[in-house]
Amino acid sequence: MGLSRFFSLASNDLAIDLGTVNTVVSVRGKGIVLNEPSVVAIETIDGVSRTRAIGAEAKLMLGKTPDTIRTIRPMRDGVIADIDIAEQMIKHFIDKAHGGPSRMPRRPAIAICIPASATMVERRAIKQATFSAGAGRVLLIEESMAAAIGAGLPVTEPIGAMVVDIGGGTTEVAVLSLRGLAYSNSVRVGDDRMDEAIASGIRRRHNLMIGEATAERIKVEIGSAIAPSDSSGRSLRVKGRDLLHGVPAEITVNEEEIAGFLADLVGQIVEAVLSALEKTEPELAADIFDRGIVMTGGGSLLARLDQVLSDATGLPVIVAEDALTCVARGAGLALEDPAYRGVMTEF
Numbered sequence: 105m106g107l108s109r110f111f112s113l114a115s116n117d118l119a120i121d122l123g124t125v126n127t128v129v130s131v132r133g134k135g136i137v138l139n140e141p142s143v144v145a146i147e148t149i150d151g152v153s154r155t156r157a158i159g160a161e162a163k164l165m166l167g168k169t170p171d172t173i174r175t176i177r178p179m180r181d182g183v184i185a186d187i188d189i190a191e192q193m194i195k196h197f198i199d200k201a202h203g204g205p206s207r208m209p210r211r212p213a214i215a216i217c218i219p220a221s222a223t224m225v226e227r228r229a230i231k232q233a234t235f236s237a238g239a240g241r242v243l244l245i246e247e248s249m250a251a252a253i254g255a256g257l258p259v260t261e262p263i264g265a266m267v268v269d270i271g272g273g274t275t276e277v278a279v280l281s282l283r284g285l286a287y288s289n290s291v292r293v294g295d296d297r298m299d300e301a302i303a304s305g306i307r308r309r310h311n312l313m314i315g316e317a318t319a320e321r322i323k324v325e326i327g328s329a330i331a332p333s334d335s336s337g338r339s340l341r342v343k344g345r346d347l348l349h350g351v352p353a354e355i356t357v358n359e360e361e362i363a364g365f366l367a368d369l370v371g372q373i374v375e376a377v378l379s380a381l382e383k384t385e386p387e388l389a390a391d392i393f394d395r396g397i398v399m400t401g402g403g404s405l406l407a408r409l410d411q412v413l414s415d416a417t418g419l420p421v422i423v424a425e426d427a428l429t430c431v432a433r434g435a436g437l438a439l440e441d442p443a444y445r446g447v448m449t450e451f
């Protein structure tokens with residue numbers, strides 16, 4: 105294949121970060137054009153199912169649907185869990201990113217991000233779903249590589265860089281150098297597990313059942329990797345269903361107890377980073393010592409996680425700018441800029 109053709113891609117080409125929680129799309133020459141929850145709502149009436157909503161609109165229905173509507177998250181642990189629904193969702197987002205199906209002059213080339221831990225079977229499923237959704241060509245890029253490019257790290261140079269991407273499904277730890285992954289490890293610990301830990305902690309301690317969306321809101325508003333050292337902790341009123349009386353109820357939770365519910369998961373993320381550092385070649389480790397660790401993904405926004413990771417490793421830890429869109433921006437750059445030639449694979 106001529107490399108010049110490879111990079112002379114027209115402007116409807118796009119890069120997709122198909123995340124467990126959010127799908128972010130970047131269009132060549134335009135940047136991020138779409139950022140929506142990876143959620144699909146399906147309605148079944150008299151045995152006939154149809155898609156009721158996709159993305160932001162579907163997320164609003166999470167946990168609030170009548171029996172006839174199911175909300176589905178087709179991605180789990182960073183890979184496709186429900187192929188048909190995933191394909192519909194990808195197609196919908198591609199059309200929306202292009203401003204409607206009719207405006208597509210030709211089938212676009214699509215760069216799609218995959219976690220390093222995805223198996224060959226899972227890679228093939230993502231590739232197939234993307235072709236079926238309308239792609240003319242599919243290029244796969246490792247999520248960590250895209251995150252590093254999006255964060256502006258020197259991935260094409262012989263300089264070691266460490267990226268920790270914490271998403272809904274997984275935490276990916278990678279060391280990159282010279283357009284490749286020198287080390288990568290993925291642990292199935294991410295934001296979804298944090299939300300679950302908050303919900304189960306509140307159920308145990310307060311006998312209150314809360315929904316997924318409420319647990320997420322608690323994490324974003326007062327969640328932290330470690331409780332504040334002074335008594336400045338914030339608190340929050342939360343509503344749910346009282347387990348003893350079966351009625352709606354409201355309680356107050358504080359930052360300290362939420363940090364306690366998250367401690368085990370934060371510990372697992374720290375462990376994954378420490379084990380990556382242990383396995384890194386000395387020359388690359390020296391670079392990481394100088395440059396520190398870059399975090400991306402929604403999970404990196406958890407309060408004081410950077411501080412906890414920095415204390416555990418003795419290294420500077422930086423949260424990338426626009427951590428939630430970093431992977432899609434990086435994949436978009438990889439698609440546009442010939443300097444990144446070789447970081448993607450075409451099937």
Ligand SMILES: Nc1ncnc2c1ncn2[C@@H]1O[C@H](COP(=O)(O)OP(=O)(O)OP(=O)(O)O)[C@@H](O)[C@H]1O
Pocket residue numbers: 122123124125126127181182270271272273274275294295296320323324327400401402403405406407427428
């Ligand atoms: N300020 C914040 N503090 C803590 N968590 C946050 C914050 N903002 C967003 N998040 C969390 O980030 C998560 C989504 O992160 P992200 O979009 O990076 O995941 P993803 O890419 O879809 O998942 P994956 O990469 O595992 O497939 C959500 O669970 C959300 O609650």
Ligand SMILES: [Mg+2]
Pocket residue numbers: 121123124269270271272401431
């Ligand atoms: Mg992600």
